[in-house]
Amino acid sequence: MRLPRRARLVLLGAVAPVVAALVTLAASSSLQGPSIDSLYWLRERVHGPRTGIDPSPVVVVGIDEETYRRPPFAGTPQALWGPRLGTVLGAMLDGGAAAIGLDIVHPTSVETLIPGFERDYLLTLRRGGKEGRLVLAKVQHQSDPLMPYRGYVIAAGLNNIRSVNLVEDPDGVLRRVPLTLAAAGPDGRPKAEPGMAVEVASRVLKAPLELGKDGSATLAGYRVPGGEGNRLLVNHATAPGAIPTYSLADLYACAEAGKADYFAGHFKGKAVMVGTVLDVEDRKLSSNRWVTKPEGTNLPERCALPVMSELYVAGRTRDSIPGVYIHAAAISNLIAHDALEEAGGPAAAALIMLLADLAALVTLATRPPVAAAGLALLLAGWSGVAVEAFQGGLVLPYLQAALAALLVFPLALGFRFAVLDRDQRHIRNAFKLYLPGSLIDDMIASGQSPSLGGEERDLSILFCDIAGFTKMSEGMEPEALVTVLNRYFTVMTDIIEAHGGFVDKYIGDAVLAVFGAPYAIDNHARAAVAAALAMRQAMADDPTLLATSSGRGSNRIGIATGPALIGNIGSPRRFNYTVMGDTVNLASRLEGANKYYNTALMVGGETVRHHGDPEAFRALDIVQVVGRSEPVEVFEPLSATRLADPEDLAQRTAYAAALDDWRAGRFEAAAAGFRALVASDGAALAMLHKVEKRIGLPAEPNWAGVTALTDK
Template sequence: MRRIGRRDIIAAILVALLSGAVFTSPPLHALQGLSLDILTALRGKLLSDRRDPASSPVVVVAIDGETYDTPPFKGSPTLTWTREIGRVLASITDGGAKVIGFDVIFPSSIEQSEIPFGDAPLGARMKGFDRDYLIALRQASDSGKLVLGEILSNDHPDVPYRAQQLAVRNNIRALNVHTDTDDVIRRMPLSFAVDGKPVPAMAVELASRALGAKPEIAPSGAMTLAGYAIPSASPNTLALNFRGLSRDVPTFSFADLRACAEKGDRDFFRRAFDGKIVLLGTVLNFEDRKLTSMRLSGGFDGTPAARCALPAPARAAQAPRSDIAGVFVHAAAVRNLMERDAVTELGFPLRTTLTILFAAIIACAACVLAPAGAVAAYIALTAVYAALAVSLFVHALALPLTEPALAGLAAVAMMIGYRFVIADREERFLRKSFAFYLAPEVIDTMVASGKMPALGGETRNVTMFFSDLSGFSSIAEKMTPGELVALMNEYLSAMTDIIEGQGGYVDKYIGDSIVAMFGAPADDPAHARNAVRAALKCHQRLAELNAGNAAFAGRDLSHRIGLNSGEAVVGNIGSRRRFNYTVMSDTVNVASRLEGANKYYGTAIMASETTMAQTGDAFAWRELDSIRVLGRGEPIRVFEPLAEKGAESAEQKKAAAVYAEGLACWRAREFGKAVEAFERTAEIDPPSALFARRARALTTNPPPPAWTPVNTLEGK
């Protein structure tokens, strides 16, 4: 166990803040929903939270597969079922149901059919068919026991046909659900604005009528029902608590109830529905299936209730499914309201604070313990935290789970990296590394500048230069060792001459890669400008080698160059007798990432915004994108240098202008216009081709409102 210094504490705090902020940021909002899914699964698997179905205040009447296979419904269009639905509705109402909600919508009537039948339309011949059904709706509605459902939409609303609306005197409420960005239903809307006024959603309306209390909506949007302040971390929503995984909701087959009504068994309807909230909906294998926070644990389409008239059909034991029938989503919402059991989620400030605190504990452990011990501590602490979260979820309080776990993982990784790169480097360098002497030319430059770097390093503003040959490994496989050495010596010599000719210092060669810096060891106020000029000259020189050097014949080599400017620690690292003049900082890491980022865009040179800004007006540039590179949470604006100012070609000017137009449309979410702009130069410009594909994909599948025009690169 090592001692923690002040620098380590600062690093741990910064790592905790960074990792906590990243994993609770809006782009990763889906992690909050994943926490609910995992907590629901763990509670369902580890704890017994199944309740007696008889205690459920909600029951479901299912238009199920049995109904479709049972006369008189078998082979009959659903439009012809209305009179039978009316009979069952009347029996349920007489049985003492508190309120009945329809999760099925009949947008038209057989009486409206204009299909010719004989000498008149079919609808004209069927006039009066729905009369008994409409009477049943009116009677149930007038007694306050019926609410029909509708789907609110600006484009394609789905509402009951007009005669039904009149029959129930507009006792109709919205069935819309709240779907997260991953198409999972974890919350339900509480109300909708209709004609500028808040109108309760179906679940709230049913619970309100059953409780005999109207919902109260505060100016803040918070809702209270019969003294129950409904928890809403997301405004105007209820976080669904699928306690029991929907196994404890009695479910009656509509076919059996229809036969029971024909049989006249009023006692059965009283036993089954007295004092209950009833939801009528479809329960089929492939229609109106919903993914919910039970998707990981598996949910159930209720539990079969007592039968009245028909024998129970032979069926296999009900198995959990990742999706459930939509009517059970509404049943869960109603039950949460009746039992005051909705999930309470932490707001954004508390989630972020808890995540940062967890990451800070892990970061401190990683400072004290060896890497293996730090990983073991992370696993143990995560398990303890998960157990605490599950125990609180039993009481409907949802702690964030995935955010702290991922932030802690990132913290332990970053702290191990911090110790490897910074905190333990002196001992590591003394034991494992040896260095080259500085070249005489570099020493002469340092002496002439009058500023010798101190042993151990100093902070300087530099521009880092990273280059790498594209696809070199596959080329090297086809060459003899002698050919490979001749090729590399020629290439590295040519590139090094250009870099040093522009005042740069080659830090190291890594195979075919070159790491160089400008601005150290000698002061160079124009280090960014000289680095960009060197990159352009290197790119031009490689083209000349490909065209005129025998060692390069037929190879068609290309390279990628990344440039980044900023503060870095540079100096002599090693002993007083042997040392290596090198550089370390995040500036270096970003330059390395930008070199690799070229392959995503098909470019040869990529520079950060800081480098571009420090070159003044010496070059013609075009902005490529805003990217988030591996290992960094904050986005970076990246640019491509085209040529010396005034030396760019007409084709470069045109491509840059078209690209800028397309990028502006992209950032304004005008993806169709972006496609049109980028496609004008896509055949000759790889970045335009890339953006054209991306914009075309978002035209077909628009991003969520929280989308930001930042490209996150998954690789180096």
């Protein structure tokens, strides 16, 4: 049993989104990273760079290129920098730094070679460790971690050593920071130990990280959003200098100069990360890689030394950042409670399905070009929703849902073309040569074939015939004549359809067209008149139309407006969508009446009244056509060129005056008026012949100037 088209449409609307969503969900994990990176880029375009909280709760002390170039660091092996680093650490502790994390691991020391060389540095480590304000780094390598030099561990305390491991996503980009890592406990069993960022934030907030039985993590009342592996998704501040960065060289000179106020003003209550910020070392691809800013911009106030020139290339941006900034950004998120939270699995799947459903609705409800535009608007709206959610700290499955919507489009279109639209194409191909396109659209929309029946409607009927057809076709081969007629009919039909009409039928060399059906148009009389003028203009513009070796034909057009019966008329086995009635007959008679007045266009009075602009016509006469008892006032439509011609206006005015004399029975005056116009006006010549026949005859009672036409 074949399902009705509507049922198949509903079935497609349900199946296509499910298929697209399932395909997308299968690739969701690999799309999540690029999706987050895309949202960083979009947020930057919409809201500008993210500044984070001001002032920043986190600062970075950078072992930078300037440090390597300035004395006393320049030319000195880094293994000998311990005492100078200790001087800076001590100054920051004195200045009130809340917590200091060293994102550097020194597994060896010259203390073993030069006893006492690092005594002051070790004392500073001991002080920072005892006060709970200093955290040293270790790195987990294979089964055993890479630890700092044993003397540093003893000085700082084993409880002040934390891992700085950062775990890359499968595409090599660092987007998340582990909240905890596995470490060996006192009993040798593995335990969950806070990572460097969490530990430093915990020291600043003076609260430990609490792990719930459900795997949740809470820090100072803030339930930290954590995804797979309990990792924090970093929400980077992307404004230039959002995390203030100080050069170790400048701070050392500042400490040596005894400027304690500078350290108190810049480091009091802050979380401090000390690490390498070189051009080539320890650089990571991060989730903000498409919105990074030039380095060395918006630096904080210097203490003792000016910024060394030629360190930074103006305007240069890179997609990688020093790893210390990832830790610093995570610490800022933990303190400010503004880490990114990813939409959970069920919620993400529901959003993907929703967008796929909307895409299916758009695709199936409209034609493909409109559907494509609708899909673009849908994706633009989804982008806006995803960006605003991202601005608020929520990561929606942006690329995944967009991909699902994009997959629905070809799936639904392919099914429509192969199955649903096949029926439409069959109906359209079967009836396109016999019925107007709008009626075929109705049939397709209803899913029903046409049936017998009609209705009476107010319409404008255009009847066009070829004048001089017999002479034009003399001596022509049938094939050649058909070629000439087909080209002429094509041009005329295109003009009629361009003005909202449709061709009912071709009758020999004549064309019968309808305006106002099957769909109503604003002013069918105006449309019919405009089409007639355009048809005449096409004949003037192209002298090859209806041109043969025996001569060239021309066309005459009559238009009538009024009630007519239109619909599917015939027998159940063969019928046409056609029009019939007195209005149709009148249009045909008016076309034939043109030859009496030497005109090419003629319309009835009802057409003029429906048209609404009497100035666009000139009155010709009042006639009584064959087969009609009531007289009809007839008019000639005027082209834009004639309406704008003052000489033509003068002639029309003179014709109107002579016509008034004719209708009033003033035949001598009418004859004089028409006679003055015959040189340039064929209608005036026709009227003059009629007037001259009346001169000298006795007056008729109830004279109204009606001309009875004797043939069609």
